[in-house]
Amino acid sequence: MVPKDFRHFLSILGDEKELLTLSEEVPPEPDIGAIGRATCDMEMNGGGPAILCQNVSGYNIPLAFCLHASSRRVALSLGLKKNTPLKSLFQEFCKRWDKYPVKPVVVDDAPCKEVIKKGAQVDLTEFPIVRWNTGDGGPYVCKGAVITKDPETGSLNFGMYRMQLKDKNRFGVPVVPAHDIGRHYQKAQELGKKELEVAVAIGNDPAVSITSCSPIPPEWEEYSFAGALKGEPLSLVQAETVDLLVPATSEIIIEGRIPVGKTAVEGPFGEFPGYYSHTRRTTEIEVSAITHRNDPIFEGLYIGVPWTECDGVSHMANSVSVFKEAKQLAPELESFNLASSWCLVGIASMKKRYAGQDKKVMNAILATPHASYGMKVLLIVDHDIDPFNLDQVLWAMATRFDASTGVTFIHEATMNPLDPIAPGKAYGTKMVLNLTEPKPPQPIPPIGIVKPPPGTEGWREILQRRWP
Ligand SMILES: Cc1cc2nc3c(=O)[nH]c(=O)nc-3n(C[C@H](O)[C@H](O)[C@H](O)COP(=O)(O)O)c2cc1C
Numbered sequence: 001m002v003p004k005d006f007r008h009f010l011s012i013l014g015d016e017k018e019l020l021t022l023s024e025e026v027p028p029e030p031d032i033g034a035i036g037r038a039t040c041d042m043e044m045n046g047g048g049p050a051i052l053c054q055n056v057s058g059y060n061i062p063l064a065f066c067l068h069a070s071s072r073r074v075a076l077s078l079g080l081k082k083n084t085p086l087k088s089l090f091q092e093f094c095k096r097w098d099k100y101p102v103k104p105v106v107v108d109d110a111p112c113k114e115v116i117k118k119g120a121q122v123d124l125t126e127f128p129i130v131r132w133n134t135g136d137g138g139p140y141v142c143k144g145a146v147i148t149k150d151p152e153t154g155s156l157n158f159g160m161y162r163m164q165l166k167d168k169n170r171f172g173v174p175v176v177p178a179h180d181i182g183r184h185y186q187k188a189q190e191l192g193k194k195e196l197e198v199a200v201a202i203g204n205d206p207a208v209s210i211t212s213c214s215p216i217p218p219e220w221e222e223y224s225f226a227g228a229l230k231g232e233p234l235s236l237v238q239a240e241t242v243d244l245l246v247p248a249t250s251e252i253i254i255e256g257r258i259p260v261g262k263t264a265v266e267g268p269f270g271e272f273p274g275y276y277s278h279t280r281r282t283t284e285i286e287v288s289a290i291t292h293r294n295d296p297i298f299e300g301l302y303i304g305v306p307w308t309e310c311d312g313v314s315h316m317a318n319s320v321s322v323f324k325e326a327k328q329l330a331p332e333l334e335s336f337n338l339a340s341s342w343c344l345v346g347i348a349s350m351k352k353r354y355a356g357q358d359k360k361v362m363n364a365i366l367a368t369p370h371a372s373y374g375m376k377v378l379l380i381v382d383h384d385i386d387p388f389n390l391d392q393v394l395w396a397m398a399t400r401f402d403a404s405t406g407v408t409f410i411h412e413a414t415m416n417p418l419d420p421i422a423p424g425k426a427y428g429t430k431m432v433l434n435l436t437e438p439k440p441p442q443p444i445p446p447i448g449i450v451k452p453p454p455g456t457e458g459w460r461e462i463l464q465r466r467w468p
């Protein structure tokens with residue numbers, strides 16, 4: 001059964017023995033981060049539950065986290081069996097991708113509006129927003145869908161962007177130029193607007209959570225993609241103090257504005273490769289309203305040295321996004337795993353028929369925006385190897401890889417700026433390893449140059465005479 005909303009998802013996780021509820025009092029720091037780390041480590045060894053912490057000291061609102069820290073729970077998000085193999089999960093995700101768009105519906109009556117607080121009533125410190133790692137510059141919201149509208153076209157976008165709690169009505173939020181919120185912000189700036197309206201949905205339908213970190217084509221709308229993933233339209237409602245549509249079933253909606261041109265220090269933050277990023281000046285959100293369900297549940301996400309929920313929530317979306325784009329150029333591409341290392345190492349499987357065909361697949365993958373940006377190493381295997389099965393991939397490397405011919409370097413390429421090997425400069429060297437079986441260059445070697453048939457010269461003279 002596909003979860004209807006966040007609470008339904010929690011109850012499915014409970015039924016499937018995928019949720020551990022802690023009723024004892026737990027200090028927000030360092031314990032919440034420590035619990036997140038511990039369950040992610042268990043996940044690497046095949047286990048690890050999602051956590052619902054009912055009593056975070058100092059808060060009246062429960063905190064759920066690590067809901068997508070497991071591929072089992074990603075499968076449950078899509079209404080699949082929790083033991084669905086990764087390759088099948090990938091194939092099902094591809095099918096839902098093809099269902100785009102399933103357009104949302106707008107409703108008047110929404111659970112996310114059961115409680116409405118505006119202006120001076122706004123107090124973000126009521127929510128269990130915690131510091132996830134001891135070196136973080138402050139408490140962070142890591143699992144919100146940050147919604148903005150294109151100031152030119154009016155199309156809506158949302159993405160998972162981290163937010164540092166600064167005050168009871170203020171967050172720091174990095175607007176990365178390469179991401180859509182960055183495009184919207186830049187347009188607002190160019191159009192001379194003073195601010196960009198924003199809403200942040202927290203405690204979301206799992207289809208919204210997965211969509212918020214799915215690199216879908218920029219002309220697609222996230223709400224219609226979430227509908228495709230879910231198999232039914234999302235319900236949206238008009239926000240209270242900004243002109244944006246927000247998911248009706250979310251636990252909490254935070255509304256506000258990003259003043260254009262105003263920045264403040266944000267960070268450091270323990271990032272997905274497992275290293276801290278530096279402090280920097282980023283834009284901020286000034287909160288104008290908070291609406292929420294009665295007895296809301298806050299949702300967080302532990303992030304740090306992989307494997308964490310950051311990997312889990314985005315692994316299939318990242319894999320499928322690159323796959324769908326590359327397959328248009330290279331139909332011999334069979335499947336693609338960007339899941340095992342977030343975006344830094346990709347593994348492609350292909351049906352290879354002739355020598356050099358792996359380079360075609362390589363070029364197609366490297367031409368996709370997501371892989372050209374972040375992926376540093378690409379492994380290419382034959383279609384009898386499941387790229388989601390790392391033992392099989394290592395076997396292919398051990399037996400089919402020829403180090404004298406199978407390595408391609410791409411120098412001075414774009415790199416993910418969070419890759420610790422390319423700090424600050426965001427470019428460097430990518431490497432592609434060909435782990436496919438060799439094929440002969442041509443089935444039959446050439447046996448000589450094709451000469452003109454006898455009489456050609458004579459016929460040329462006749463033709464020139466008769467057709468001057
Ligand atoms: C846990 C997590 C945190 C993320 N934090 C950020 C962030 O702070 N800034 C950012 O630009 N992208 C961040 N991302 C990546 C974006 O969510 C992702 O690239 C998304 O597809 C961007 O959507 P957009 O292209 O619509 O902007 C994060 C992803 C995850 C899974």
Ligand SMILES: [Mn+2]
Nearest residue numbers: 157158180218
């Ligand atoms: Mn987008």
